[in-house]
Amino acid sequence: MRRRAFLQVGAAGGATLLFSSGATGTAHAATRRRAYVLVVDGCKPGEITTALTPHLAGLRSDGTDFPRARSLPVMETIPNHVMMMTGVRPDRSGVPANSVYDRGEQAVRDLDRPDDLRFPTLLERMRPHGLTTGTVLSKEYLYGIFGTRATHRWEPAPVVPVSGHAPDQFTMDAAIAMVRELDPHLVFVNLGDCDRVGHSDLTGTTLQAARTAALVSVDQQVARFVSMLKDTGRWQDAVVVVLADHSMDWSLPHRVVSLAPALDADPLLAGNVQIADNGGADLLYWTGAAEERDAAVARMRAVVAGVEGVLSSHEPAALRLGPEAGDLVVYCEAGWRFSDPEVYANPIPGNHGHPATRPIPFFVSGGHRVVRRGVSSTAVARTMDVAPTVGAFFGLGEPRGGYDGRSRLG
The missing domain is CATH 3.40.720.10 (Alkaline Phosphatase, subunit A)
Structure with missing residues (x-):
């Protein structure tokens, strides 16, 4: 690890700013x-x-x-x-996202570590x-x-x-x-x-x-x-x-997509799917038996396709995303937002991460x-x-x- 030094610099209005710096080792x-x-x-x-x-x-x-x-x-x-x-x-x-399900930690977390x-x-x-x-x-x-x-x-x-x-x-x-x-x-x-x-x-x-x-x-x-x-x-x-x-896209308060209830209602998927909610996209992770993964992903696709406000679903590899993105990526429609695992988990109307916010x-x-x-x-x-x-x-x-x-x- 490079050694860091700290420099105090004066800014507008008499404020003092602190920068951390490291030597480059070259001219x-x-x-x-x-x-x-x-x-x-x-x-x-x-x-x-x-x-x-x-x-x-x-x-x-x-x-x-x-x-x-x-x-x-x-x-x-x-x-x-x-x-x-x-x-x-x-x-x-x-x-691949801000929030993922970390299989090692068995928890949803932000990707914010160096x-x-x-x-x-x-x-x-x-x-x-x-x-x-x-x-x-x-x-x-x-x-x-x-x-x-x-x-x-x-x-x-x-x-x-x-x-x-x-x-x-x-x-x-x-x-x-x-x-x-x-x-x-x-x-x-x-x-x-x-x-x-x-x-x-x-x-x-x-x-x-x-x-x-x-x-x-x-x-x-x-x-x-x-x-x-x-x-x-x-x-x-x-x-x-x-x-x-x-x-940015905006949703009305009632235009909320929550996939967890639909997934939990399916006998194969209940208790075996974790969701990392990223506003305009949900990442779904199969946590059940490995030999059942293909059947489970097919069931996920079928279940989410019937949920109002869902635009599309994709396997991560098709989007050039790595394994951190889970087993299925689901986008919401314009004017909607995801809120998982509970319907009240995401009260924020302004939203991004889905195709509506690409331009x-x-x-x-x-x-x-x-x-x-x-x-x-x-x-x-x-x-x-x-x-x-x-x-x-x-x-x-x-x-x-x-x-x-x-x-x-x-």
Whole structure:
């Protein structure tokens, strides 16, 4: 394990920020190139407009826009952030969802430990080339899974109770201070307010206003960051990738899908199925006799197909998910949400992880000459394209086994 040091840095308003850092063990690369990945968590493509988010819209129009961009058919926030930094699908990274049933622990748990991520990220792969990295991740579980992989990292603070995230104002304070004081070649930033407000949005007047306010706020935070890059002379050497990890869908209070009662009513399945609920998707795990697995999965498919609000079911391998994803992945329809194992377990109307929330904003901007202005109306950019894009910018080779994504430069 690399030794860590801690650095206190002054931020806006006289606040003090604490970064942990580790020595790279190599000389610092002389390149002036810098890459910044800004994740507007939970943002829908149509929410970036010249009226509501003019600074984000300006970055999009000054760069390459991918209006057909999609998140991968996986569940929740963690896997898509992992794909951004690895460039590979979940069956290779080991991270198929936020929540899984851990067969070893015999319990449902979050995939938020550093050793849950088994594939090398850009954060590690840049180090031997003398390229430094930084993570500014607003959510506690993202901070957890990426661990000490980055050269410099910020622990989210202050954290909002229940949501487990730091507000965008503090997150951007940290990002700006990290760039000013430590100047990593790559900085990976997650801005979580849009997502956290989105989970409570019933599309009613008051809560819709809160969603709008969050979008206006994140636009202002991104404007602060871009202004800092320009004021400090970094803009002309920078590539800025802006995207979301997923978008958002909303369900009415009564549109709840609970699979546990239906599964427990079946004689073969009763007491032999565990469920990891990921909002828009349920992961089902057969825990009975191994020789009965094939028959049990067939029964699961038949049972869930008859539950109102279910869109489809898939064996994990068909979705390029690894064994951590269980024996069957079930998606809900748009306007519905899963709540398992009890019907009251998930009261949150804002939801993602199912096909309705795949469309995302994705654009490559910045002042560096490699950035091209225009709209790529045919290319389907994905979250796993971030690592190949940044890697190509710095001239890195591909990881062992290659990328599943592709560079979106040029």
